[in-house]
Amino acid sequence: xxxxxxxxxxxxxxxxxxxxxxxxxxxxxxxxxxxxxxxxxxxxxxxxxxxxxxxxxxxxxxxxxxxxxxxxxxxxxxxxxxxxxxxxxxxxxxxxxxxxxxxxxxxxxxxxxxxxxxxxxxxxxxxxxxxxxxxxxxxxxxxxxxxxxxxxxxxxxxxxxxxxxxxxxxxxxxxxxxxxxxxxxxxxxxxxxxxxxxxxxxxx
Amino acid sequence: xxxxxxxxxxxxxxxxxxxxxxxxxxxxxxxxxxxxxxxxxxxxxxxxxxxxxxxxxxxxxxxxxxxxxxxxxxxxxxxxxxxxxxxxxxxxxxxxxxxxxxxxxxxxxxxxxxxxxxxxxxxxxxxxxxxxxxxxxxxxxxxxxxxxxxxxxxxxxxxxxxxxxxxxxxxxxxxxxxxxxxxxxxxxxxxxxxxxxxxxxxxx
Numbered sequence: 001x002x003x004x005x006x007x008x009x010x011x012x013x014x015x016x017x018x019x020x021x022x023x024x025x026x027x028x029x030x031x032x033x034x035x036x037x038x039x040x041x042x043x044x045x046x047x048x049x050x051x052x053x054x055x056x057x058x059x060x061x062x063x064x065x066x067x068x069x070x071x072x073x074x075x076x077x078x079x080x081x082x083x084x085x086x087x088x089x090x091x092x093x094x095x096x097x098x099x100x101x102x103x104x105x106x107x108x109x110x111x112x113x114x115x116x117x118x119x120x121x122x123x124x125x126x127x128x129x130x131x132x133x134x135x136x137x138x139x140x141x142x143x144x145x146x147x148x149x150x151x152x153x154x155x156x157x158x159x160x161x162x163x164x165x166x167x168x169x170x171x172x173x174x175x176x177x178x179x180x181x182x183x184x185x186x187x188x189x190x191x192x193x194x195x196x197x198x199x200x201x202x203x204x
Numbered sequence: 205x206x207x208x209x210x211x212x213x214x215x216x217x218x219x220x221x222x223x224x225x226x227x228x229x230x231x232x233x234x235x236x237x238x239x240x241x242x243x244x245x246x247x248x249x250x251x252x253x254x255x256x257x258x259x260x261x262x263x264x265x266x267x268x269x270x271x272x273x274x275x276x277x278x279x280x281x282x283x284x285x286x287x288x289x290x291x292x293x294x295x296x297x298x299x300x301x302x303x304x305x306x307x308x309x310x311x312x313x314x315x316x317x318x319x320x321x322x323x324x325x326x327x328x329x330x331x332x333x334x335x336x337x338x339x340x341x342x343x344x345x346x347x348x349x350x351x352x353x354x355x356x357x358x359x360x361x362x363x364x365x366x367x368x369x370x371x372x373x374x375x376x377x378x379x380x381x382x383x384x385x386x387x388x389x390x391x392x393x394x395x396x397x398x399x400x401x402x403x404x405x406x407x408x
Contacts, residue, residue: 048266051265051266052264052265052266052267053259053264053265054264054267055257060256060257060258061255061256061257062252062255062256062373062376062377062378063256063258063378065376066376066378066389066391069389070391073408076408077398077401077408169266172266172269172270173266174266174267174270185270185273187270187274188394190392190394190395190398191394193397194281194394197281204277204280204281
């Protein structure tokens with residue numbers, strides 16, 4: 001297959017997901033090594049939790065302490081800084097809307113915004129869960145603050161995030177990160193090795 | 205450190221866990237490559253679920269279909285046969301008790317029993333969830349059937365499994381497989397790569 005014809009890797013994530021943060025620093029390089037682009041799809045994991053009956057990891061006995069330990073250990077292994085923000089978890093509505101508003105204007109800029117937002121949240125431990133914090137990240141990328149804030153309050157953008165979240169769940173997405181390679185689903189940051197293997201081998 | 209002094213890798217699993225089956229075929233080789241032995245610890249995952257609020261994977265919307273697909277995909281990747289038994293999930297009480305009864309007599313035999321039990325359950329898709337089925341596996345390893353059946357009904361063995369399960373959960377175990385390397389916890393079959401890395405590097 002010509003690499004130009006290959007479908008993009010689809011990368012679903014929630015801005016309140018530490019494992020999504022870790023994956024955001026790896027997924028583009030993994031895809032690029034196999035001639036693929038990445039389609040970033042922020043969505044609201046909390047809506048999926050209503051379907052699956054799951055709760056945020058840190059609120060669960062036994063699983064919470066393990067994952068708090070594992071967030072930091074996994075980041076350390078990748079050489080990435082890690083700090084849990086407060087509050088945590090939080091609703092990723094504002095940065096997700098900002099992403100889709102930016103994507104309509106400049107896809108590459110939207111990805112830079114997502115990465116910078118994740119770095120601020122889990123690299124620096126700072127909240128990015130409202131319009132002001134989202135605008136602060138966007139301004140550092142040269143985006144007009146007032147236009148962005150108007151954008152994330154626009155009904156069409158609200159509908160867009162709702163539709164993306166519903167489409168993700170309908171497709172089977174229930175975690176973050178959640179990745180599709182040519183329709184094959186992979187859940188979890190610790191599956192990135194298999195994502196790369198699937199890209200290299202075309203399945204097994 | 206002299207390899208003879210290194211602590212064993214601790215391998216917690218539930219006999220009703222497909223990912224435990226996959227790990228059972230890899231953990232001894234991983235440990236051996238780093239001069240370690242493995243301490244096999246069957247326990248009752250359902251008791252941990254009462255603490256964490258989790259339910260069996262296949263009973264969960266979205267997560268169930270994904271994991272059914274992933275069980276088979278993960279086995280295929282390792283070149284292992286895979287068939288889900290019926291009923292599934294089941295309570296692993298009988299094979300777990302048999303394991304501990306055998307372990308008191310012959311540690312190596314107990315591991316062979318565990319592997320053969322897992323192969324029958326998830327390699328062949330046959331139930332091993334009562335005394336008769338457990339005895340059938342054990343007999344094929346040269347164990348006296350009547351003695352084993354008496355053993356798994358012995359109050360001391362019942363107490364042993366209960367104590368092992370309580371100790372596991374108290375320690376933080378909540379899944380299968382769940383592995384400790386020198387006190388460091390790793391949850392999940394997809395963390396075996398990190399288990400090996402931790403053994404090789406002594407941490408990161």
